[in-house]
Amino acid sequence: MPTVRVGDLSDGDFLLDVREDDEWQAGHADGALHIPMSEFVARYGELTEAAPQDGRINVICRSGGRSAQVTMYLGQQGLDAVNVAGGMEAWAATGRPVVTADGAPGTVA
Template sequence: MFGPQVPTMPVTEITDETYLLDVREDDEWAAGHAPQAHHLPMMELPARLAEVPDDREVAVICRSGGRSAQVVAYLVRHGWDQARNVAGGMGDWAAAGRPVVGTDGQPGRVL
C-alpha cells in the first residue's frame, strides 16, 4: 500500500528500549494503550516533531497500521532513519498478549 519505503516491524520485536509512539486519537488512547507508549496524535505530529527522539529506534503504532505507516513515511522523509511501522497495530499488540491499559490505569481495550 505504501511501498517499500515504509519499514515495518512486528509487535514481537518491540523491546523496552524501543520508543513506542502511539499516533491514535485521544479517545482511542484513553480506552487502551501500551503502558510504555508515548501519545502524539497523528495530526499534531508536524507541530510536535521535536518530541520524537532521533537517536534510537522509534516504533509507530495506531489501530491497524494505516495511520502509523503514514507517520513513518513522514518521519523517514524528515531524517528519522530508525522509524518503523508496527505491523498490525494495536490489534496485533493485544492479540500477542501485550499489556493494554486505559488512562485510568485499569486494563484497557483497543478501539
C-alpha cells in the first residue's frame, strides 16, 4: 500500500477526503476535495475533474482504513494515489489546521 506521512505533505498537495458528511462538517483540511467513500464510485468523475492530471492523489479519512481502500481502487484505475498514514487524527495531532466550511476551527470526528 503506497503511504505518505502527514509530515511529508506540502501545503499545495492534492488531498482527497473520503470521510462521511458529518465527519467532514465537524472539521477537515482546508482545500481538500470531499467525496465520501459511500458515494465514491458514483462521484468518481468529480475526482477526475479536480485532481491534477500528472500529480499524486493523497487520500485521507479519519484513521486510514477507508482511505486505504480508496487508494487501492485508484491504483487499480492507473492513478498515482497514496494513503495518508493515520488520517485526520494524525493530521490534527501534528498541528495541521482543521477547519469547518466557514473557516472556523474544527475538530476530527
